[in-house]
Each structure stands twice: as structure tokens, then as C-alpha cells.
Amino acid sequence: MSLTVNLYYTGQNGSAQAFVKEMEESGIADRIRKEAGNLKYDYFQSLADQETILLIDSWANQEALDAHHASSMMQDLARLREKYDLHMRVERYTDAKENESDDQFIRK
Numbered sequence: 001m002s003l004t005v006n007l008y009y010t011g012q013n014g015s016a017q018a019f020v021k022e023m024e025e026s027g028i029a030d031r032i033r034k035e036a037g038n039l040k041y042d043y044f045q046s047l048a049d050q051e052t053i054l055l056i057d058s059w060a061n062q063e064a065l066d067a068h069h070a071s072s073m074m075q076d077l078a079r080l081r082e083k084y085d086l087h088m089r090v091e092r093y094t095d096a097k098e099n100e101s102d103d104q105f106i107r108k
Contacts, residue, residue, distance in 0.1 A: 001094055002039060003062065007055040008046075008089040015084040016053040017045070022084075028076050035071070037064020 009016045020043045023029045033041045040058035059065040068074070081088070 002058060002060055003065065003095070004040070004056060004058040004093045005065070006091040006093070007057060008052055008091075009055065009081075009086045010049070010052045010089070011084055011086045012051060014051075016051055016086060019080055019084040019086055020053055022080060023077075026076075028073060028080075031073060032068065035064070035068055037061060037067070 009019060011019070023043075029041060029043075032038060037060040038058070039060060040056055042056050044054040044056065046052040046054060059068070
């Protein structure tokens with residue numbers, strides 16, 4: 001069963017955007033994307049709040065996420081979160097079996 005973690009990074013004066021820029025330019029984000037079990041690691045800009053960035057982070061299973069949390073990259077992430085003084089809100093989801101009744105609402 002896969003799981004998805006939505007992380008909302010909020011800062012001030014563009015710090016969340018600067019964090020994402022450094023994550024991408026330093027290669028940390030790409031290294032995470034290449035980790036075993038990573039399914040998605042993408043950042044999105046909030047239209048309602050320019051100081052908030054959403055990270056959608058999906059993993060094949062809890063074991064893959066645990067391995068990521070135990071990796072040395074977590075120290076790099078923590079350092080950048082501190083550098084940009086970001087605060088976080090987290091939501092966690094597991095995938096559900098598809099429900100055919102939902103198909104009528106989904107345009108493919």
C-alpha cells in the first residue's frame with residue numbers, strides 16, 4: 001500500500017520559494033526522487049498564499065519512507081528548513097482501492 005505525505009512549507013518574504021530553488025539546484029530533490037520506493041516528489045505554489053509551498057511526497061510503502069527518513073539527506077533538509085526559517089504542516093494519506101462509482105465524476 002503506497003502512502004502520500006503533503007508537506008506545507010510556510011515562510012516569509014519568499015523564503016519557501018527560495019528553499020525549493022535551493023532543493024532543486026543543489027540536487028537534493030533529484031536524489032530523493034531516485035531513492036528506492038519514491039513515487040513522487042513535486043513542489044507546488046499555493047495560489048491563495050504566496051508564502052506557502054506544497055510538497056507532494058509519495059512512497060511505495062512505509063519501509064521506503066522510513067529508509068528515506070534514516071538517510072543523510074534528512075540532515076540536509078533540516079539544515080535548509082532552518083536556513084529559510086520554514087514552518088510545516090503535514091497531512092498523510094494512504095491509497096484507497098479505486099471505487100467505480102467515482103468514475104462518473106472523473107474526466108479522463
